[in-house]
Amino acid sequence: MAGKLQRNSKALRTGIAVAMLTVASYAAAQGLRGDHPDTYVVQRGDTLWDISGRFLEKPWLWPEIWQANPQIANPHLIYPGDVISLAYLDRVGVTAGPRTEAAPIDAVPLSEVAPFLKDLKVVDSFDHMPYVVGLEEDRMRASRGQVVYVRGLGHASPGTRFAVLRPTVRYTHLLRAGLCCDVFDHDELDATGRRGVDFGKYWSNVVTPDKGQEVLGHELMRVATGTLTRGEVGGIEASTVLLDEEGREVRVGDRVVPVDAQPYDLQFFPHPPRVQTDYGKARVLAVADMYTTGGPRDVIALSVGAREGVDNGTVFSIWREGGNVVDRVEKGLHREADTVSFDEKVRLPDEFAGHVMVFRTFDRMSYGLVMDSVKPTRVGYHLKHPDAPY
Numbered sequence: 357m358a359g360k361l362q363r364n365s366k367a368l369r370t371g372i373a374v375a376m377l378t379v380a381s382y383a384a385a386q387g388l389r390g391d392h393p394d395t396y397v398v399q400r401g402d403t404l405w406d407i408s409g410r411f412l413e414k415p416w417l418w419p420e421i422w423q424a425n426p427q428i429a430n431p432h433l434i435y436p437g438d439v440i441s442l443a444y445l446d447r448v449g450v451t452a453g454p455r456t457e458a459a460p461i462d463a464v465p466l467s468e469v470a471p472f473l474k475d476l477k478v479v480d481s482f483d484h485m486p487y488v489v490g491l492e493e494d495r496m497r498a499s500r501g502q503v504v505y506v507r508g509l510g511h512a513s514p515g516t517r518f519a520v521l522r523p524t525v526r527y528t529h530l531l532r533a534g535l536c537c538d539v540f541d542h543d544e545l546d547a548t549g550r551r552g553v554d555f556g557k558y559w560s561n562v563v564t565p566d567k568g569q570e571v572l573g574h575e576l577m578r579v580a581t582g583t584l585t586r587g588e589v590g591g592i593e594a595s596t597v598l599l600d601e602e603g604r605e606v607r608v609g610d611r612v613v614p615v616d617a618q619p620y621d622l623q624f625f626p627h628p629p630r631v632q633t634d635y636g637k638a639r640v641l642a643v644a645d646m647y648t649t650g651g652p653r654d655v656i657a658l659s660v661g662a663r664e665g666v667d668n669g670t671v672f673s674i675w676r677e678g679g680n681v682v683d684r685v686e687k688g689l690h691r692e693a694d695t696v697s698f699d700e701k702v703r704l705p706d707e708f709a710g711h712v713m714v715f716r717t718f719d720r721m722s723y724g725l726v727m728d729s730v731k732p733t734r735v736g737y738h739l740k741h742p743d744a745p746y
Contacts, residue, residue, distance in 0.1 A: 398438045404463040405626060405713070405727055407440070415727075416626040416671040416711075416742050432625055433460040463624040463669065464725055469715050472644070472655050473620040478573035478718040482523055482549060485611040489594050497605035500580070505594035506612050509584060516584045517615040518597060520606050521576040523549035527641050527721055528569045529659060540639045540659050540736070545574075548609040572641070572659060572720040579604035581615060624669045624715050628742055631665030638664070638672065638739035641721065649732045653725065656712060658739060661720045670714040672724070672739040676731070678704035705746055709733050 398407065408415035422428055425441055434440075466473075486508030491498045498504050504520070512518075523545045530539040580603035586596040599606060637660065644655040660666050680701040682693050687700075710729025714722045726733055 394441070396440045398434055398436050398440065398461060400436045401465075402436070402461050403465060404434065404461060407434075407461075408626075409728075411440075414742065416628055416713075418626060435460050460623070462622070463626050463713060464715065464727070466622065468653050469655065469723075469725055472723050473716060475578040476716075476723070477521070477576050477578075478527075478721055479576060480571070480573060480719065482521075482574055482576060482611050485521075485613060487612065488520070488606060488608050488610045490608065491606070497607055498599060499605050500599050500602050503585070503596050503598050504582065504606050504610075506597050507594050509595040509597075509612065510588045512584050512587060512595065514584050514586060518582055518584065518612045519578050519615050520580040520582060520597075520599075520603075521611045521613060522579050522604075522607075522609075523574055523611065524577050525575040525642065527572040527575070527657065527659070529572050529720075530569050538636055538639075540572075540641055542642050542657075549574075549611070570720075572661075573718055575657075576611065579610060580606050620716055621668050624713065626671050626713055627669050629666065629670050629672065632741065633660060633664055633739070635740075636738070640674065640733060640735055640737045640739070642735060643733070648735045650726055650734075651729055651732055652710070652727065654733070656724055656726060656733060658712070658714065658722045658724050659720075660739070661718045661722045663720050666714055666722055667717055668714055670717075670722075671727075671742045672712050672714075673742045673744055674709040674712055674726070674729070674733050675706040675738045675740055675744075676709055676734070677736070677738055678706045680704070706738060707731070709737060711742060712739070 396407070396410070404418055405415050408418035412418065419432065422434065422440070428434065428438060428440070486506050488504045489507040490505040492503045495502070506518075509518075525542050525544055527542045528540070530541070580599050581601040582597040582599040584595055585598050586592075588595055597612065639659045641657040641659050643650040643657075647654075650656055658666075658672070680698065680703055682691055682696045683702050684691060687696060693701075709731045710733055711727045712724040712733070713727050714724045716723040
């Protein structure tokens with residue numbers, strides 16, 4: 357009996373030693389911060405990114421440390437009350453604490469991205485969608501409690517709920533064969549969903565007409581919701597929709613689609629890109645609210661989507677493209693830049709700006725939240741693997 361206990365004790369010590377080596381290897385591989393505590397109890401309001409940022413040099417690799425905590429049943433689902441052990445020599449026996457709520461914590465506060473989950477979507481085309489053709493009493497605008505008249509809902513049943521969407525932006529991609537980088541652009545749309553004349557872009561639009569461009573998507577903004585009260589009957593060529601929710605005012609030209617029960621994800625798990633994207637193909641298309649510069653917790657539109665292997669939770673690093681300058685030591689201090697060819701200029705390194713995590717993915721583009729930054733993020737900046745050194 358004593359021999360059996362001795363063998364079991366030896367086996368247990370061996371198992372603990374192996375476990376400690378495994379966890380230590382995780383710590384070394386994932387860049388554990390030196391000032392970490394022995395344990396951390398997950399709190400309500402925490403996010404995966406913030407917790408990982410306290411312990412890891414690379415927050416997007418959080419599952420690796422979580423997997424080294426056997427008391428956490430599923431490393432993709434961390435709950436308030438869970439105890440994360442980082443004192444590897446003493447970690448045996450750590451158990452989950454009392455969970456204070458049923459929902460697991462998320463990578464980001466949902467409040468930061470909820471408007472972009474609920475109120476924005478990107479489609480390839482909207483020309484086929486039913487649209488508002490008129491308003492009650494021939495008004496210019498309509499709001500809650502008023503009716504709008506929609507063309508194209510001939511087969512819909514009364515009682516069906518619809519979302520009213522407004523085309524706002526068209527995103528495009530122009531392939532420049534043989535040159536460094538492609539051209540990405542976005543155009544604001546008028547009340548009918550058509551592009552207006554932008555004299556600031558007139559010359560580039562002439563040089564690069566629509567024929568040479570790929571449309572990445574059209575952004576639609578939800579302005580209201582309503583219920584179909586009467587279809588196209590008795591020779592009437594438009595259906596009646598009663599607006600029944602507070603929102604923006606509806607106008608002629610807005611599109612109408614059935615309400616989705618939940619058209620977006622509510623959980624995001626940060627991870628590096630699964631597919632390597634060629635340099636110049638992944639760019640910042642736009643910053644939310646029509647700005648050109650953003651920072652932490654700002655939403656940005658990205659030029660890559662499901663087609664490029666991007667999914668929700670994908671993390672990119674953001675980079676300002678390095679300039680091309682004249683070597684004035686070689687060419688002379690007073691040499692004008694216009695007199696030096698592109699090939700003779702010196703390419704400077706790209707400059708790191710921050711990290712972005714994708715939270716909503718479409719076919720050819722996506723939305724992401726800037727998670728951290730050392731300098732502002734601007735339209736046109738490049739997206740790379742989060743571990744990219746340059």
